[in-house]
Amino acid sequence: MRTAATARTVLAPVALAVVVLALWQAWVVAFEIKPFLVPSPAGIAEAFTTSFSSILDASLATGLNALIGLALGAVAGMALALFANALRFLDRMLVPLVAALAVVPIVALAPVFYAMFGAAAETGRQLVAAVAVFVPMYLNTLNGLRQVEPVHRDLMRAYAATAEQANRVLLIPGAVPYVLNGLKIGSSLAVISALIAEYFGGPTKGLGIAITSSAAGSNYTGAWAYVLGAVLLGALFYGVTAGIEAWSARRRGGS
Known part of the structure; x- marks a missing residue:
């Protein structure tokens, strides 16, 4: 039963993707759509294959910045959530800050960080990613810390557990x-x-720079090939973290 459910979960989106791509290809061919408007999936696949090494290099640059930003944002979010849960006055102080960070646009952060840390450094892009990650990590961690049943808290107090032990x-x-x-x-x-931050300057490597450079040079199919690389990079990050989440859920269920 579990295998069948997993197969349906995997096959359904794959089948949908195949249908969408087939309709896209047929639409472009039937109406002779020019590549500068919408390139065909076949053309994008050919450009992706031809420029694979360049796309891989750009993906590694963007992926490294995203990974560092993810780590920084996750650690900061979890750490502050622990402090906010222990010190309620700190939680009240952080509410407006977190709300402000949640609505700050990336287009405003990137130039500021470039000015602070230098346009030649990757630091600005990494910090932009860290800020974006911080908000969901902080809110989810704080919510999780507050899901403990009162009876369990009372039991820890009855055993004279320290705050460190309770945590x-x-x-x-x-x-x-x-x-x-x-x-x-x-x-x-x-x-x-990390991808969007690349549109506002910084080192000349990464998927964002490659997309804008290809489009500026009228290589629209090549630009879409780099977009495909960005999609695959995002899917990789999501797939790894979703896999870790599923593995942890199975482990908790079996314990």
């Missing part, structure tokens, strides 16, 4: 599903943020 034994294990969900959400945001 290690009770709060943190209970918050793990929420943390992993925040990490899964943050993984996609990290890739998107």
Whole structure:
């Protein structure tokens, strides 16, 4: 039963993707759509294959920035959530800050960080990704820490457990599903943020720069090939974090 359900979960989106691509290809061919408007999937696949090494290099540059940003944002979000859960006054102080970070556009952050850390460094892009990841990590971790049943808290107090022991034994294990969900959400945001930050200057490598350069040179099919690389990079980040979440859920269910 589980194998059949997994097969349906995998096959359904694959079948939908095949149908969409087939209709896309037929539409472009039937109406003779020019590549500068919408290139065909076959043309994009050919450009992707031809430029695979360049796309891989650009994906590695963007992926590294996204990974560093994901790590920074995740650690900062979890750490501040632990402090906010222990110190309610800190939680009230952080509410407006987190709300502000949640609505700050990437297009405003990237130039500011480039001015602070230099346009030749990757630091600005990594920090943009970290800010994007911080908000879901903080909110999910804090929500998870507050899901503990009151009776369990009372039991820890009855055993005279210290705050460190309560966190290690009770709060943190209970918050793990929420943390992993925040990490899964943050993984996609990290890739998107690192990619968009590349549009506003910085080192001349990465998928964002490659997309804009190809489009500026009227190589629209090549630009879409780099877009495909960005899609695959985002899917990789999401797939890895979703796999970790599923593995953790199975482990908790079997324990």
